[in-house]
Amino acid sequence: xxxxxxxVEDDMAIREMMAFSLRREGFDTFKAASGHxxxxxxxxxxxxxxxxxxxxxxxxxxxxxxxxxxxxxxKEVPIIMLTARAEENDKVKGLERGADDYLTKPASMLELxxxxxxxxxxxxxxxxxxxxxxxGIVMDxxxxxxxxxxxxxxxxxxxxxxxxxxxxxxxxxxxREHILNHIWGRNTFVEDRTVDVHILRLRxxxxxxxxxxxIQTVRGVGYKLAS
Amino acid sequence: xxxxxxxVEDDMAIREMMAFSLRREGFDTFKAASGHxxxxxxxxxxxxxxxxxxxxxxxxxxxxxxxxxxxxxxKEVPIIMLTARAEENDKVKGLERGADDYLTKPASMLELxxxxxxxxxxxxxxxxxxxxxxxGIVMDxxxxxxxxxxxxxxxxxxxxxxxxxxxxxxxxxxxREHILNHIWGRNTFVEDRTVDVHILRLRxxxxxxxxxxxIQTVRGVGYKLAS
DNA sequence: GTAATTTGTGACAAAACTGTCACCAAGATG
DNA sequence: CATCTTGGTGACAGTTTTGTCACAAATTAC
Numbered sequence: 025x026x027x028x029x030x031x032v033e034d035d036m037a038i039r040e041m042m043a044f045s046l047r048r049e050g051f052d053t054f055k056a057a058s059g060h061x062x063x064x065x066x067x068x069x070x071x072x073x074x075x076x077x078x079x080x081x082x083x084x085x086x087x088x089x090x091x092x093x094x095x096x097x098x099k100e101v102p103i104i105m106l107t108a109r110a111e112e113n114d115k116v117k118g119l120e121r122g123a124d125d126y127l128t129k130p131a132s133m134l135e136l137x138x139x140x141x142x143x144x145x146x147x148x149x150x151x152x153x154x155x156x157x158x159x160g161i162v163m164d165x166x167x168x169x170x171x172x173x174x175x176x177x178x179x180x181x182x183x184x185x186x187x188x189x190x191x192x193x194x195x196x197x198x199x200r201e202h203i204l205n206h207i208w209g210r211n212t213f214v215e216d217r218t219v220d221v222h223i224l225r226l227r228x229x230x231x232x233x234x235x236x237x238x239i240q241t242v243r244g245v246g247y248k249l250a251s
Numbered sequence: 252x253x254x255x256x257x258x259v260e261d262d263m264a265i266r267e268m269m270a271f272s273l274r275r276e277g278f279d280t281f282k283a284a285s286g287h288x289x290x291x292x293x294x295x296x297x298x299x300x301x302x303x304x305x306x307x308x309x310x311x312x313x314x315x316x317x318x319x320x321x322x323x324x325x326k327e328v329p330i331i332m333l334t335a336r337a338e339e340n341d342k343v344k345g346l347e348r349g350a351d352d353y354l355t356k357p358a359s360m361l362e363l364x365x366x367x368x369x370x371x372x373x374x375x376x377x378x379x380x381x382x383x384x385x386x387g388i389v390m391d392x393x394x395x396x397x398x399x400x401x402x403x404x405x406x407x408x409x410x411x412x413x414x415x416x417x418x419x420x421x422x423x424x425x426x427r428e429h430i431l432n433h434i435w436g437r438n439t440f441v442e443d444r445t446v447d448v449h450i451l452r453l454r455x456x457x458x459x460x461x462x463x464x465x466i467q468t469v470r471g472v473g474y475k476l477a478s
Numbered sequence: 479g480t481a482a483t484t485t486g487t488g489a490c491a492a493a494a495c496t497g498t499c500a501c502c503a504a505g506a507t508g
Numbered sequence: 509c510a511t512c513t514t515g516g517t518g519a520c521a522g523t524t525t526t527g528t529c530a531c532a533a534a535t536t537a538c
Binding site for chain 4: 180181182183214215217218221222225243244
């Protein structure tokens with residue numbers, strides 16, 4: 025699975041040298057010599073990161089960044105601005121207008137590669153790694169999955185939500201009312217004791233893996249997930 | 252809601268100046284003069300971003316980054332390395348070992364602020380904006396919520412998963428078998444026609460908001476969400 | 479020690495969910 | 509047009525989920 029980098033650079037020598045270096049580092053590249061060419065490319069391909077020059081023949085790199093950030097499909101792509109403009113206020117402007125990083129020419133290819141990797145690590149890693157974990161209990165809320173010691177745990181929707189609330193608040197005391205409002209909302213009336221019953225059920229589900237003990241009762245207040 | 256920045260810097264003059272500048276820009280700050288002090292702070296507070304020097308009295312900033320990246324609770328915090336080490340291979344090393352950004356001293360405070368904001372924009376914005384949308388249907392899978400034109404839609408778990416599959420694949424044709432495998436997995440046998448019944452149910456749920464028409468039948472193959 | 483309060487628990491009934499089926503409607507083919 | 513194939517649909521039965529309740533157990537207070 026190759027990462028794709030879009031290079032937006034009007035100087036052909038620089039563009040080709042960059043593409044060559046990137047390909048040698050294992051990336052696939054797309055190239056554009058102007059802002060409009062870049063936008064056309066972006067209608068057809070979704071690069072994993074874009075390297076943008078400031079001075080393009082048909083628009084400024086800043087304007088291109090603006091447009092990308094406004095496009096619902098590609099707005100989140102990491103962008104590194106690579107330009108000869110080295111003034112402090114240029115850097116501030118580029119970063120404020122939506123670049124994730126700003127590098128001045130002439131730039132070390134090694135440094136550029138390292139920065140590309142750092143940004144990909146964050147944008148890709150966030151998605152891959154965004155799980156809630158506590159003592160061997162792993163939840164991917166987006167995928168609606170709970171794994172304990174490598175085994176899938178089957179929970180009802182209410183119990184799933186309850187466990188998620190605990191995993192989002194490890195070692196924090198959750199008052200019954202807080203739990204009530206969070207799981208059932210403020211516009212639904214359920215008995216206070218319903219929380220306790222669901223806690224019982226969640227504990228039962230976790231018991232097969234000896235994880236029920238982490239849900240601890242704080243008498244008179246509520247419960248907490250703690251080791 | 253203030254963003255919290257942890258400054259890990261042994262030079263008191265630099266540390267205080269940074270803290271002052273950050274506070275003037277609206278950030279709250281925590282301070283640490285050493286790696287161990289930083290780790291102790293991180294046991295009690297969760298900053299939104301960390302600025303780390305390389306040369307600390309008790310450990311290198313690189314080692315501190317390693318430790319942070321290995322901690323399940325705080326590993327995703329953005330880190331900017333701010334250091335006098337300006338060699339190319341230092342930069343590469345810092346970025347490879349987990350820094351999101353690398354800035355050499357003496358550094359412009361304005362540039363540092365702009366970079367801090369860029370990183371916060373990404374780490375905070377990713378979470379806030381990561382929703383699936385199609386023609387007024389908005390799903391936050393992590394929160395198990397579906398909103399249509401501002402109104403919550405109540406779906407059963409199976410229908411929720413089905414809608415999610417569609418929203419993840421807008422304008423793509425999904426064969427029945429693909430849907431079957433995705434929702435029920437390969438180890439559960441259900442009749443082919445079960446898909447059609449669940450499509451019916453999903454369409455019924457969407458009908459109240461006139462959104463059922465976006466689920467389109469492709470005869471002999473399956474279904475697609477398309478406008 | 480006793481009484482009061484809080485939490486744990488099993489059981490129940492109602493509601494919701496789920497997959498299947500038979501029949502009808504729509505579309506494709508010869 | 510007739511026939512066959514595929515998708516839409518309402519209904520059904522079984523399972524699961526859900527909230528409540530009464531009683532037992534545990535904890536706290538006097």
